[in-house]
Amino acid sequence: MTIEKAYGSFSPISQTLEEILKRAAAKKLSTLLFLNKKSESGSIYCKSCKSHTIVPKQVDVCPNCGSADIYFNSVNINSLTKTLNSKLSTLNSLDIQTAAAFYKLLPKKYDVAVHVKTDSVLNFPDFASSEKLYAQITNLKKLAKKLVVLQTYNPDSPVIKNAVSSNYSGFYNEELVQRKTFSYPPFALLIKITISGKNAEDKSEKLVEDLKQSTINNQQLTILGPYLANLRYNIILKLPLPNYSLATRTKTLEKLKKHLPKEKGIKIIVEPNTLL
């Protein structure tokens, strides 16, 4: 995809993929185009700082440098169908699917399976995104009889390399080092606290000050925020865990609750799906 970009092409269907799809159609082979769902997410190419960023929602300025001179591109089933129609003479024997394709009782097999936007998984702000991508690539390999195609700007990413070669232990060891370095599960309990309502900003700042003075399991907490997202103030906490047993996690959560004011507008979300 980096080569595509160098030629000024931002199409979700690369030249290489277009050729593969045409050849597959000529041979009457079946093809799956897989999209990592999040229809509102898209990618931004900034013409000022030349950065390429995946964003969960459309934005007006570059998240990297603030320039408004950006190119926003969102890919969903509808837009991808349009693109394909403009490039191919027929869409017969071609399916566009999201993760639902993996979870059928009798999943349909295809000759060719394509991960259209591999990087959209990796760049999503979620500590488990590598794990998710590893699983998606593995699932695509199970569904594909002849060929798997991954469109990526990061062909050297360890997750992609390990998934391609089915090197599960390599992925596991790499991932565990990352999780330990950044205090993610299973080395810490990830908590999102959301604060809404009157004086939410002041309340969240005071809470962070209090939490900075606190220890849990005899260790200081890692605190991120407060930051504004979806009209609420979020605080992300990483609570150190001696182990990841359910009993330890429950006890640790009880210890945290003692540090939080009991108010309606304050919510605790354990291991949130998203930090937004």
Ligand SMILES: [Zn+2]
């Ligand atoms: Zn920029």
